[in-house]
Amino acid sequence: MPQSETTETPPATEPAGPTAPSIREVAARCVPGGLALLLTFLGTLLSAGVLVGGIVLANNGQAGWGATAIVGGTLAFLTALFMMSGLNMVAPGEARVVQFFGRYVGTIRTDGLRWVNPLTTRAKISTRVRNHETPVLKVNDAHGNPIELAAVIVWQVRDTAQASFEVDDFVEFVATQTESAVRHIAIEYPYDAPDDAVLSLRGNAEEINETLSAELTTRVSAAGVRIVESRFTHLAYAPEIASAMLQRQQAGAVVAARETIVEGACGMVEAALSRITELDLVDLDEDRKAAMVSNLLVVLCGDRAPHPVLNTGTLYQ
Numbered sequence: 001m002p003q004s005e006t007t008e009t010p011p012a013t014e015p016a017g018p019t020a021p022s023i024r025e026v027a028a029r030c031v032p033g034g035l036a037l038l039l040t041f042l043g044t045l046l047s048a049g050v051l052v053g054g055i056v057l058a059n060n061g062q063a064g065w066g067a068t069a070i071v072g073g074t075l076a077f078l079t080a081l082f083m084m085s086g087l088n089m090v091a092p093g094e095a096r097v098v099q100f101f102g103r104y105v106g107t108i109r110t111d112g113l114r115w116v117n118p119l120t121t122r123a124k125i126s127t128r129v130r131n132h133e134t135p136v137l138k139v140n141d142a143h144g145n146p147i148e149l150a151a152v153i154v155w156q157v158r159d160t161a162q163a164s165f166e167v168d169d170f171v172e173f174v175a176t177q178t179e180s181a182v183r184h185i186a187i188e189y190p191y192d193a194p195d196d197a198v199l200s201l202r203g204n205a206e207e208i209n210e211t212l213s214a215e216l217t218t219r220v221s222a223a224g225v226r227i228v229e230s231r232f233t234h235l236a237y238a239p240e241i242a243s244a245m246l247q248r249q250q251a252g253a254v255v256a257a258r259e260t261i262v263e264g265a266c267g268m269v270e271a272a273l274s275r276i277t278e279l280d281l282v283d284l285d286e287d288r289k290a291a292m293v294s295n296l297l298v299v300l301c302g303d304r305a306p307h308p309v310l311n312t313g314t315l316y317q
Contacts (some may be wrong), residue, residue: 015108025224028098028106031114033087038075040084047076084174086118093128093155098162107160125164129156134179136234139186141201146238149201151182151218154228162224170223177219185212191237201235208232268294 017048054069061085064161088096088108096108100120108114108198109127116122133152143149155174163170189208193200199207220227 005232023104023161023165025159026106028096028108028116030088030108030110030116032112033089033115035085035285036114037084038079038247040087043080043083044077047073047080049078082118086115086120086124088114088116090114093126095127095160096122096126097125098122104165108161115306123164125157125160127157127160129154132175133233134175134182137179137182137186138238139183141186142188142190145191146240147186147201148234148236149182149186149232150234151178151212151230151232153178153230156228157221157224158226159224162222167223170225172188173223174220176223181212181215181219185215191204191225191235199306205232218314232265265296269293 027188050069051073054066054071054073056066059066081309090096090108090111090113092111094111096114096116098108098116098120099122100117105120108116108122131152136150138146138149139150153174157170167173181277185208190198190200192202201208213227216227216230225303231263273292
């Protein structure tokens with residue numbers, strides 16, 4: 001009988017989560033630049049003195065000692081100049097990313113004059129707070145309405161090693177991720193919501209800004225960047241629907257105002273009828289009360305000044 005072949009189903013691969021950075025910032029080994037400058041300066045003077053002494057010995061007939069002194073003084077002078085190339089001037093708000101033959105060995109954050117191994121390369125990177133403002137982007141909100149929006153973010157390099165080696169260009173990376181985050185936030189929320197329980201871009205600015213900051217922090221963490229603040233600077237409907245949405249908002253405002261006026265007028269009419277009944281000024285039947293309510297509502301709810309009409313008869317004639 002033919003044997004049945006059994007095939008093993010490979011286990012389903014789980015979606016990969018955020019990977020940990022492969023490199024972290026560490027402090028580079030360095031010495032105060034003043035001490036290094038003093039030592040290299042003394043070495044330069046000493047080598048220059050040996051070189052001059054060798055020339056003097058060679059002129060006095062001691063060619064062997066003179067040649068040795070000249071060679072030794074020259075090598076010492078070149079060594080002193082080479083050691084002096086390890087000096088670095090670090091300004092406040094700047095750092096130096098140090099590499100030794102391509103390998104990252106640390107970062108200098110202490111400002112002032114510092115000295116490191118002259119065989120290393122030192123790349124300058126700014127740690128100051130920066131601003132980035134996105135251009136006006138045209139996207140569709142959660143309801144499909146085209147809107148225009150722009151945002152400004154305040155950010156700072158937190159980890160110089162990640163900013164230098166985890167991404168190609170951390171400034172361009174931040175700009176791209178900012179635009180992507182702004183677009184994503186715009187399509188997740190409506191521009192305006194009639195219900196206060198639903199977050200909207202226009203009605204819940206603070207909550208939306210906090211959400212944008214949280215998403216940006218997640219997106220740019222790979223570049224060693226810290227988001228200080230983020231805020232929308234421009235938010236409007238697209239020009240093709242702006243006039244229609246303006247009429248909609250105006251109609252909503254008019255309806256809300258009318259509701260308030262009618263509610264207030266009904267309260268005033270009720271208070272007037274109660275006061276007249278309490279003082280027993282006039283004995284009003286149902287028809288007279290209806291006429292009085294109608295006249296008061298017309299006067300109180302009308303958007304124009306009322307014109308009095310002189311009634312020479314009675315209510316029933």
